[in-house]
Amino acid sequence: MVGGSRPSRRGDGEQPMPPDEAEQNKPRAAEEGVANRAKEAGLPPDTGPEIRVILVRRSMFRTRPMLYTAHVLAILGLLGGAVYYGPIRTGYDGLAWLMALGAVAVLGSLFVWWLRCFAHALDITNKRTVQRVGIISRNSSEVLHDNIRNIRVDQSFYERIFRVGKLGIASAGHGGLEIEMEGVPDPDRVRRIIDVYRSLG
Structure with missing residues (x-):
């Protein structure tokens, strides 16, 4: 048609998506x-x-590797000393009991620390x-x-x-x-x- 205007075509003839439809598709794409x-x-889907x-x-x-290692070494050392000065060497029963109580105290401190970590x-x-x-x-x-x-x-x-x-x-x-x-x-x-x-x- 002479003097008339032809509608513009987008490449392969696709029409632009309406703004409302594009906004509706955003959550679906996300x-x-x-x-x-x-x-x-390899994780569970967010649906369902x-x-x-x-x-x-x-x-x-x-978190505190040096402190943790010190606790473990103290427990092992005190228990080893309690065994050495108890059944092995006689006459040091008081020292053996003192070392055993020290090992229990350090073990209790380690247990309290573990509880605090477990609670978070x-x-x-x-x-x-x-x-x-x-x-x-x-x-x-x-x-x-x-x-x-x-x-x-x-x-x-x-x-x-x-x-x-x-x-x-x-x-x-x-x-x-x-x-x-x-x-x-x-x-x-x-x-x-x-x-x-x-x-x-």
Whole structure:
């Protein structure tokens, strides 16, 4: 037709997607991205029932290796001395009992330390991360993976050597770190697991 205008064509004839439809497809694309990342990492999908992926507790040895080693050596040394000055050598019963009591005291200190580490846990599922503190009385804080804004890992030089560190998680609706835990073993691996279930854009 002379003098008329022809409608422009987009390459192979495809029409642009309406803005409303494009916005509706964004959550679907994000869900597919999470599902693909979980499958590639060999982790449970984020769909369906909630499944625990990993349970993380504070590490004793990695956090303070020198103190842990000192406890173990003290226990072995005191027990060895108690045996040596008890049944083997006579006349040193008082010293043997004193060493035995010292070994029990150091062992009790190590047990209290273990309880403190056991009382701090991160329960990471395919939908959220929950921090639990305490054994008898317990406090908990949780963040949905879809709402995570930032994951922070702090490590000193020796913590990088022993692969331990401090992990912090901030959500979109919170000003600071909502979850924070020290002595996390292999914090980079924990962050990668959480990143699998995050909506990264």
